[in-house]
Amino acid sequence: MRVFILIILLIGYSNCFAENLRIISLMPSYTEIVFALGAGQQLVGVSNFCNYPETALEKEKIGDYLRPNFEKIYALKPDIILAPQWKNSILLKNLNSLKLNITQFENESEIDDIFRTIAIIADKINKKSEGKDLIKKLKKRLKNTAEKKVSDKRKPKVYIEVDAKYWTAGAGSFLSDVIEKAGGKNIFYDIKKAYFQTSWEAVIERNPDIIISLWAGDKEYIKKPLAQKINAVSNSRIVTNIDRDKISRPALRVFDIIEELSLKLNENK
Amino acid sequence: MKINRFLIALFILALFFGLSLFIGPTSLIGFDILFHIRLPRVMQAVIVGCALSVAGVIFQGVLKNPLCDPYIMGTSSGALIGAVLAQFINLNQNSFFFYILIAVCALTATLIAYNLAKYKKQVSNVDLILAGVIISAFLSALVLLFLSLRRESALNIVFFMMGGLYETDKGLLIVVSVLVFLGIALSLALSRQLDIFSLGEEKAVHLGINTEKYKIIYFTIASLITACAVSISGTIGFVGLVVPHMARMLVGPSHFKLILASAIGGSIFLIVADAFARTIIAPSEIPVGIITALAGAPFFLWLLLRNREKVK
Amino acid sequence: MEIIRAENIDFKYNGAKVLDNIGFKINEADFLTILGPNGSGKSTLLKILARINKLQSGSLIINGRYIRSYESYEYAKIFSYVPPDMHTPYDFSVLEIVIMGRAPYLRWWEDYEKEDKLLAYEILESMRINHLSKRNINSLSSGEKQLVFIAQALIQNPRILVLDEPTSHLDIKYKMEIFGLLNEMRKKKKITIIIASHDINLVSLYANKALLLNKGKQMFFGRAEEGLNADNICRAYEISDVSKISAMFKL
Numbered sequence: 001m002r003v004f005i006l007i008i009l010l011i012g013y014s015n016c017f018a019e020n021l022r023i024i025s026l027m028p029s030y031t032e033i034v035f036a037l038g039a040g041q042q043l044v045g046v047s048n049f050c051n052y053p054e055t056a057l058e059k060e061k062i063g064d065y066l067r068p069n070f071e072k073i074y075a076l077k078p079d080i081i082l083a084p085q086w087k088n089s090i091l092l093k094n095l096n097s098l099k100l101n102i103t104q105f106e107n108e109s110e111i112d113d114i115f116r117t118i119a120i121i122a123d124k125i126n127k128k129s130e131g132k133d134l135i136k137k138l139k140k141r142l143k144n145t146a147e148k149k150v151s152d153k154r155k156p157k158v159y160i161e162v163d164a165k166y167w168t169a170g171a172g173s174f175l176s177d178v179i180e181k182a183g184g185k186n187i188f189y190d191i192k193k194a195y196f197q198t199s200w201e202a203v204i205e206r207n208p209d210i211i212i213s214l215w216a217g218d219k220e221y222i223k224k225p226l227a228q229k230i231n232a233v234s235n236s237r238i239v240t241n242i243d244r245d246k247i248s249r250p251a252l253r254v255f256d257i258i259e260e261l262s263l264k265l266n267e268n269k
Numbered sequence: 270m271k272i273n274r275f276l277i278a279l280f281i282l283a284l285f286f287g288l289s290l291f292i293g294p295t296s297l298i299g300f301d302i303l304f305h306i307r308l309p310r311v312m313q314a315v316i317v318g319c320a321l322s323v324a325g326v327i328f329q330g331v332l333k334n335p336l337c338d339p340y341i342m343g344t345s346s347g348a349l350i351g352a353v354l355a356q357f358i359n360l361n362q363n364s365f366f367f368y369i370l371i372a373v374c375a376l377t378a379t380l381i382a383y384n385l386a387k388y389k390k391q392v393s394n395v396d397l398i399l400a401g402v403i404i405s406a407f408l409s410a411l412v413l414l415f416l417s418l419r420r421e422s423a424l425n426i427v428f429f430m431m432g433g434l435y436e437t438d439k440g441l442l443i444v445v446s447v448l449v450f451l452g453i454a455l456s457l458a459l460s461r462q463l464d465i466f467s468l469g470e471e472k473a474v475h476l477g478i479n480t481e482k483y484k485i486i487y488f489t490i491a492s493l494i495t496a497c498a499v500s501i502s503g504t505i506g507f508v509g510l511v512v513p514h515m516a517r518m519l520v521g522p523s524h525f526k527l528i529l530a531s532a533i534g535g536s537i538f539l540i541v542a543d544a545f546a547r548t549i550i551a552p553s554e555i556p557v558g559i560i561t562a563l564a565g566a567p568f569f570l571w572l573l574l575r576n577r578e579k580v581k
Numbered sequence: 582m583e584i585i586r587a588e589n590i591d592f593k594y595n596g597a598k599v600l601d602n603i604g605f606k607i608n609e610a611d612f613l614t615i616l617g618p619n620g621s622g623k624s625t626l627l628k629i630l631a632r633i634n635k636l637q638s639g640s641l642i643i644n645g646r647y648i649r650s651y652e653s654y655e656y657a658k659i660f661s662y663v664p665p666d667m668h669t670p671y672d673f674s675v676l677e678i679v680i681m682g683r684a685p686y687l688r689w690w691e692d693y694e695k696e697d698k699l700l701a702y703e704i705l706e707s708m709r710i711n712h713l714s715k716r717n718i719n720s721l722s723s724g725e726k727q728l729v730f731i732a733q734a735l736i737q738n739p740r741i742l743v744l745d746e747p748t749s750h751l752d753i754k755y756k757m758e759i760f761g762l763l764n765e766m767r768k769k770k771k772i773t774i775i776i777a778s779h780d781i782n783l784v785s786l787y788a789n790k791a792l793l794l795n796k797g798k799q800m801f802f803g804r805a806e807e808g809l810n811a812d813n814i815c816r817a818y819e820i821s822d823v824s825k826i827s828a829m830f831k832l
Binding site: 188196200204216225 | 293297305306307309361362363424433435551553554
């Protein structure tokens, strides 16, 4: 009996400690995940770009992932720092020399990578069960969306324009995977690059059924030469009101986008 | 004799122009594609190629310095500031106002440089070049500051800097080509005086030319056509520096022939460069400014080496 | 006939006085030589005459009119200037260079006519450098180049021709040729010659008027025979050994 109480006390004690883990997040996506795992109040510092959820705006700002403010980070006495993979190892060296505990994540290049990130974060901040739950829920949502998928040939072709002058996403990009998961096919599925500039001619040749624009309204495309030759324009299937943060951050809200998109892509069926 | 050579050059230009219409990133052929997509693009290559080359000739003549390029008075940095401002206020890059903004900023930078260099109603060549360097350096630093603070705009600005021929709005192309054409025509009319300027400003005064008035006219023409080019295609480099030299080697320093040859040469240069830019890694595009620099630098080197041999 | 009258000419450059109360009178077809050590204000004075430097104080009457009353092209029709060393970065031909001198006679939209070209050939012939007409200016010797720019000055058909150190960097052959040519112009076409030069020997052979300057002050103005003696020259150039100068230049 005494052993039993001792064990319970120890668990409680360690949980207490766990509750006090001070977390710093250097990427908006990690911030969103930490909040989703219910550990929002443990965040003592976030990057300048962390703007969701709203409470994140009130947190202490410590720079961003390329130029973190080392002094501030050190002053906040974090137990864990969530950081992306840096190509520039000097930043890593600096943080290491401050003897801080850094957890680095590989860049997420597809939706499945998000699950990996959630798992690692949940493990590090002692929210293992919450993490498992979250992942399960998200995977279920993906499955529901996927059920509506059709065979490759009948998938709607999608051209996604990220910025002016025909910036688009290739097969190697996160955005491309979002399209795939929503049931569409990126017209540049054969280009392995992540992001690149293409030409209007190439878009005409590949004739997308849907155009997703992250920077402009549909008038932008209607007025272009030979626009009517493109299915997406002649059928008025131009999607323009997608929140850039929601769709490009490898966090939770992208799953909302996937569901929204999946509805839009399957409209004519 | 003169007319013959000129007609041959025009013919060669037409040839390149025509051939280029059939080159593209896709296998699409057909009147529609040629007329609506390829034609505006090749036309843009001609307009920008002409404008930058002739501006280069004018600056090299007035400032008596063969190392001048059309951006020497701060035009390119001015344009970049314009692009930065556009980002700042979230201006649509394909809108009419965007082009106006770029052109205005480019011209303003040049105006500031000119006034910096002015001293008691006179501008000396050295002062002009210095003022241009100062303005360029200052504005470039501002641009870099903006980029460091707002990293998501970086790619956009960098690609604007490298320059590319994306414009498809035919109305805009017509307006710009009229302006550039007028500018080139006026510079041809004043080419005799430009010859004298290239001997030095003092010489021009000796020969009774109102140098201050002419300098303003030349700079206005050159800055205007450069601003036009930069507003629709970003800051494409090397064309304005290298083409006048190529032209000088072919037709000599007399500015009437030089301006014509540079205009035609610049057009051909850019037509060819853009053909490469849009096909090498299709369906991806390389900004044409990269191709002009990659081709321009080795050519300049060759020029220098050739000159060395000539002296021997 | 008086062609230049200068009175009380002062000139300040960056606050320092470079010319102090210069005055002289020149008649048509005079050959004036301006002598003095470097920094004495010779070039400054010539540039005032050429309207490169703006006249600050004093009066300067050229061919009966105040110097500032002329339009640029008007002045260039009566006055031409040959600088000491022309730098030419671009490879114009000799003919192209010479014909540029017709600029004051052309309106801004006009181009050179056949007459201009013929005139250029005439002048090159009279200077015996016709064979150079198609040559690249940068391929010539400095002597030949100087002759070309004198030709360019002559095609302006000036009444006054001013040269700043035209022969200092040339060999004796070209020195003699240029001075001979200038004398010819003076005799045949009644052109007034003003020359700043260190070639005291040659100058003393041809000049009929002399102006000696030292540190911006006028040491002498008058007939060359009077001015170009050992005493005056030594005073202007601040040389102590008068007898040596006398011997050297056979003055």
